[in-house]
Amino acid sequence: MKKLALLFLVFVLTIVTAACGTGSSSQPAGQTENNTTANNATEPGATELTIKHKLGETPVTKNPEKVVVFDFGVLDTLDKLGVEIAAVPQGGTIPIYLSKYEDSKYVNAGGLKEPDFETIAGLNPDLIIISDRQADLYEEFNKIAPTIHMGVDYTRYMDSYKENSITLGQIFNKEAEVEAELVKVDEAIKSLHEKATASGQNALIVLANAGNLSAYGPGSRFGLVHDVFGLKAVDENIEVSTHGQNISFEYIMEKDPDYLFVVDRDAVVGGDASAKQTIENELIKNTKAYKNGNIVYLDPNYWYLSGGGLVSVAGMVKAIEAAIQ
The missing domain is CATH 3.40.50.1980 (Nitrogenase molybdenum iron protein domain)
Structure with a gap:
């Protein structure tokens, strides 16, 4: 009788062990049902995430x-x-x-x-x-x-900037700090957008490089001035490219923007910071931007070198809001 009971106990343990083994092999360790490992970053004790x-x-x-x-x-x-x-x-x-x-x-x-x-x-x-x-x-x-x-994906600047910031927060356990900074930027952008749209004014953004000028419009490297901040583009058909659309001073005079925003590349790549001397010539002095004191020289450290950072984006918002009258 004791031998029969012992055999029965071994049989039960064998079934339980087999069931446990089947359960652990149905899903790879560290993965969720939909095979997305990034979600593990939010689990207590998680030490790795897939980016x-x-x-x-x-x-x-x-x-x-x-x-x-x-x-x-x-x-x-x-x-x-x-x-x-x-x-x-x-x-x-x-x-x-x-x-x-x-x-x-x-x-x-x-x-x-x-x-x-x-x-x-x-x-x-x-x-x-x-x-x-x-x-x-x-x-x-x-x-x-x-x-x-x-x-940063310039065609979806803010979404891309936020995604990058949140990802860095996850990697370095700085989620709360990132969230706080993003909330502040969102609030500043909301205020700027309301001010920009209420003004009804337009703008043109140009990059000055060794005496040459390139224009940037919606969807471009500096397009968030229009796409996010709310200032209308003086020209909706500017070619979208990494280096911008080559333009002349006659083009600027013809488009006659309310605001002319200038990024001086030479100021940060070893050249002379000569954009002001280049831009403010006799042709440009005929534009509304010049006559109304609305030619604005943007900080190339933020706009050209380090766009998409928590500090640089906040600085970019402040620069445009300070410029709009």
Whole structure:
């Protein structure tokens, strides 16, 4: 009788063990039913999340210690959040308000278009963050460490900027800080948009580069002035491209904008800050923008070098609101 009871107990334990084994193998560890690993970032104790980005999906360990940053908008955000980074491309022009990253304390990762892969590999980083200028080298970066693309999509600037900020908050456990900053920016943009639309005025944004001018309209690199801030474009048909549409002074005089916003590239890439002398010639003096004192020189550190950061976007909003009368 005892032998029969023992056999029965072994039979029951065998069934229970088999059932448990089946349950654990039905879903890979660390994944949800829909195979989305990013959701695990919100689970207590989660130490890794999968970042979906323009160039793929990358598993990233939370709170990485050695971080290499090639995008100045991302650098801007991480600096605002108090996150330490290990290396930056000191061969590029670092925004003046982030000049502390020129210090030898930070490893020089090379140039924006010519990374120093040997130095980066020697650092043994935990995470590398790149954007469009390094996109063609993604696979090379990925051989060294997990690499994610975090450039701003200018066709959906604010959504892209917010997504990048939130992702950085998740990676570095700074969600609350990011949310607070985004709320402040949203409130400032709401106020600016109301002011801009009520004015009924239009604007033209130009990039000044070594005496040449390029115009940017809706959906472009600087298009958030129209798409988000609410100022009408003086020309809705400006070609959307990375380098803008080449224009002449006659074009500006013909379009006669209420506001002329100027980004002086030379001021931040080693040239002479000569945009004012270039722009304010006899032709431009015939425009409403000049006559009404509405030619505005925007800070190229924010607009040209580090757009998409928590600090730069807030500064961009303030600059346009201060300009509108």
